[in-house]
Amino acid sequence: MSGLVVDENLKAQVKHFENTIKSEVESGNAECAIDQTSLRHFFVPAIEEGGCNLYTRELTVPKGMSFTGQLHRHAHMAFLMKGELLVVSETGKKHIKAPHTWVTPSGAKRAFYALQDSILTNVHLTSYLGEENLEQIEEEVIAPSYTSMGLDEPDLKILAVEK
Numbered sequence: 001m002s003g004l005v006v007d008e009n010l011k012a013q014v015k016h017f018e019n020t021i022k023s024e025v026e027s028g029n030a031e032c033a034i035d036q037t038s039l040r041h042f043f044v045p046a047i048e049e050g051g052c053n054l055y056t057r058e059l060t061v062p063k064g065m066s067f068t069g070q071l072h073r074h075a076h077m078a079f080l081m082k083g084e085l086l087v088v089s090e091t092g093k094k095h096i097k098a099p100h101t102w103v104t105p106s107g108a109k110r111a112f113y114a115l116q117d118s119i120l121t122n123v124h125l126t127s128y129l130g131e132e133n134l135e136q137i138e139e140e141v142i143a144p145s146y147t148s149m150g151l152d153e154p155d156l157k158i159l160a161v162e163k
Helices: 008-027 131-141
Strands: 038-047 052-061 066-068 076-082 084-089 092-097 100-104 110-114 118-126
Touching: 008 066, 008 084, 008 110, 038 131, 084 118, 118 131
Parallel strands: none
Antiparallel strands: 038 052, 052 118, 066 110, 076 100, 076 118, 084 092, 084 110
């Protein structure tokens, strides 16, 4: 995330929020609401001269839903096509309304709260094409951890919530 000022406290808050959602769902204290969302995939064939493909993920979320995004390996374009979101990332807090376009830097993770029914779209470059290659595409664009990208994991100790 070169050139961007990273707030380590916000980075830790986003990771803690993600961990909290996961543990609350796993313990039965909260319901997983993934069935209230839809995720669609779109693919554009390779440009012969460039040797790359476009992969687009379109996520529809209902008003009132809180969620975190994936940790992406590469910078990519993101679009809020419909709705209104509160967004927190390691670079700050934003209130965005559709239509809204931004560049997501590599290594960014965000927490979202949908103020309205919303449609969020991400566009990635990939060397794979088609739904049958979705697992390889996701391995190519989504990182399992910060350390897998050579970055430091969020320091949850600064929040005084984790030991």
